[in-house]
Amino acid sequence: MADSLTTARLPPELCSCIFGLAVLEQSITNFKTLLRRLCDVCGTCSDWRNITISTPALWCRLRVECKTPLVAIHTFLSRSQSLPLLFELFFIGDKASAASVADRLASITPHIPRIQHFNLRTNIPEALAAVHDIFHMADSPLLRNLSIGFIFSPHGEFSPADIHPLICRTWFEGKYGMLEHLSLSCAYMPFDRLFFPSLRTLFILDVPFRHSRSASSTASAIANSPQLLQLKIGGFPCHAMNVVTEPIRSASVNALDIAFSKDGTTAALASCLDFPSLSFLRIDLARESDVQSALTCVRLFRRVRRLVIVASSNNIFSPDALFLTPAFPGVVSIDLGGSYPSFFVNLLLVSNASAINGYSTSPLVTTLS
Numbered sequence: 001m002a003d004s005l006t007t008a009r010l011p012p013e014l015c016s017c018i019f020g021l022a023v024l025e026q027s028i029t030n031f032k033t034l035l036r037r038l039c040d041v042c043g044t045c046s047d048w049r050n051i052t053i054s055t056p057a058l059w060c061r062l063r064v065e066c067k068t069p070l071v072a073i074h075t076f077l078s079r080s081q082s083l084p085l086l087f088e089l090f091f092i093g094d095k096a097s098a099a100s101v102a103d104r105l106a107s108i109t110p111h112i113p114r115i116q117h118f119n120l121r122t123n124i125p126e127a128l129a130a131v132h133d134i135f136h137m138a139d140s141p142l143l144r145n146l147s148i149g150f151i152f153s154p155h156g157e158f159s160p161a162d163i164h165p166l167i168c169r170t171w172f173e174g175k176y177g178m179l180e181h182l183s184l185s186c187a188y189m190p191f192d193r194l195f196f197p198s199l200r201t202l203f204i205l206d207v208p209f210r211h212s213r214s215a216s217s218t219a220s221a222i223a224n225s226p227q228l229l230q231l232k233i234g235g236f237p238c239h240a241m242n243v244v245t246e247p248i249r250s251a252s253v254n255a256l257d258i259a260f261s262k263d264g265t266t267a268a269l270a271s272c273l274d275f276p277s278l279s280f281l282r283i284d285l286a287r288e289s290d291v292q293s294a295l296t297c298v299r300l301f302r303r304v305r306r307l308v309i310v311a312s313s314n315n316i317f318s319p320d321a322l323f324l325t326p327a328f329p330g331v332v333s334i335d336l337g338g339s340y341p342s343f344f345v346n347l348l349l350v351s352n353a354s355a356i357n358g359y360s361t362s363p364l365v366t367t368l369s
Helices: 012-022 028-042 070-079 095-114 125-137 160-167 212-223 238-250 266-271 288-298 342-349
Strands: 061-065 085-091 115-122 145-150 181-185 201-205 230-234 255-259 280-285 306-311 333-337 355-357
Touching (some): 085 095, 125 145
Parallel strands (some): 115 145, 255 280
């Protein structure tokens, strides 16, 4: 936050974030009061009267929900003038919410060419379809970050059959040469004939229906992204993971995040062992069998410098893992998420790691020298 001695204004990016959240609860006329209260609490920017509410940079980040007032959306978009925009759309509701979603998307549509970051989270099929149509019809030359996620509720109104026809539609028409980050959750997109010259991070999670087309499409996205550095994949069955990871061998990926699916991904993990530039590895583990197979494979990652292991259960480690835990020859930092028995952490200490973070069980008692 800005120092009141050097500037009389809050940083524009902070104000923009504050405004984007406050629009959900505050009227436009109360924004200045909101800033004043913030300044009083934080003890900075005491000369709040000099903040210019009409400054376009303050109006570039907007979070929209089903109940966001339309007047607030129009005010944001008009005051941002021609600056690049960051949209966060959270459309969580029932079938009756579809009409309100359509009204709010209609307000946004003319400004699609200015969007730089776009994040959609929804459980409403109509919302996903409407956003697809918007991007299909309008160019987005400034788009750098695109995140699409469909949320399935176990007891919700919508089944996978409702969303399947929407997921399998084509989103990209070769318009996004500036795209650097792409994140998809429960949303399949056909990438087979697409080229991403600037893409650096690709997240593909919770692939719906375990569809073989999803695996081959993801593999195409990896192969057609020459600048790709970070990859996060999960939700594929084992045989599909082999398809996905094959193009990684020739990629420049240096950070890999693997989420183990219920079907296991051991074979796929083993097929990635010859990464030429991999320095960061993160593995999510949910079952004991995942632990044993994963740790056996990890010992072959000779170039990994930072290892993150996340366990979703306190009791997934068995004594058998004691003999499978490798020495991690190149690892210098290990981060643990979840709870781990002391014997497992003791074995990590005999590796070359100089930092072990996130240990959350009883005090460590080292028994091995």
